[in-house]
Amino acid sequence: AQRVTQPEKLLSVFKGAPVELKCNYSYSGSPELFWYVQYSRQRLQLLLRHISRESIKGFTADLNKGETSFHLKKPFAQEEDSAMYYCALVVSNFGNEKLTFGTGTRLTIIP
Amino acid sequence: NAGVTQTPKFQVLKTGQSMTLQCAQDMNHNSMYWYRQDPGMGLRLIYYSASEGTTDKGEVPNGYNVSRLNKREFSLRLESAAPSQTSVYFCASHPLDSGRSTTEAFFGQGTRLTVV
Numbered sequence: 667a668q669r670v671t672q673p674e675k676l677l678s679v680f681k682g683a684p685v686e687l688k689c690n691y692s693y694s695g696s697p698e699l700f701w702y703v704q705y706s707r708q709r710l711q712l713l714l715r716h717i718s719r720e721s722i723k724g725f726t727a728d729l730n731k732g733e734t735s736f737h738l739k740k741p742f743a744q745e746e747d748s749a750m751y752y753c754a755l756v757v758s759n760f761g762n763e764k765l766t767f768g769t770g771t772r773l774t775i776i777p
Numbered sequence: 778n779a780g781v782t783q784t785p786k787f788q789v790l791k792t793g794q795s796m797t798l799q800c801a802q803d804m805n806h807n808s809m810y811w812y813r814q815d816p817g818m819g820l821r822l823i824y825y826s827a828s829e830g831t832t833d834k835g836e837v838p839n840g841y842n843v844s845r846l847n848k849r850e851f852s853l854r855l856e857s858a859a860p861s862q863t864s865v866y867f868c869a870s871h872p873l874d875s876g877r878s879t880t881e882a883f884f885g886q887g888t889r890l891t892v893v
Contacts, residue, residue, distance in 0.1 A: 709886045765808075
């Protein structure tokens with residue numbers, strides 16, 4: 667069965683310092699991975715997806731199939747980055763799909 | 778375009794009471810999900826529906842039932858609420874494009890449920 671692991675429940679980083687939120691997955695097929703973010707008092711929303719190879723709000727994430735990882739990185743943290751971050755894996759099987767989340771990491775940026 | 782709408786936003790139940798959480802999406806998405814969010818546990822899947830007329834158990838289905846009324850609506854029912862079901866519940870919908878899920882899921886604003 668598919669599984670997503672985020673080893674850090676809490677992460678505090680000083681403003682301007684680099685940020686890395688870890689995500690590891692287990693899935694025997696070809697994974698589709700996402701990062702979702704939940705800002706205070708807001709609903710969850712997509713931050714980025716691995717297939718797009720995009721940079722959103724300065725964040726990037728690279729899929730490493732050898733290490734089964736999809737870590738989220740940002741070179742210089744900003745105060746507005748404080749939020750709850752979830753790594754997610756989508757498994758699709760003949761039209762039956764499931765979206766599985768990790769346990770989340772609460773990122774706090776220290777001014 | 779409202780996206781995903783959940784009702785109610787807040788609810789307090791007594792142990793043993795029943796209630797239904799409603800979820801509707803107006804994006805013509807095939808897949809819909811119910812999650813619960815608990816501190817330190819992240820988002821755990823309760824039930825999901827890959828398409829109208831189908832439902833499947835997720836990680837934590839015990840104590841819940843669901844109904845995919847039509848393509849728009851996916852409700853979650855607690856038949857006999859227990860304090861362990863105190864949580865924040867999120868509904869989500871996701872398009873399904875030729876079996877590949879490369880687009881994003883959309884979430885409701887959440888329902889904060891307290892069972893006393």
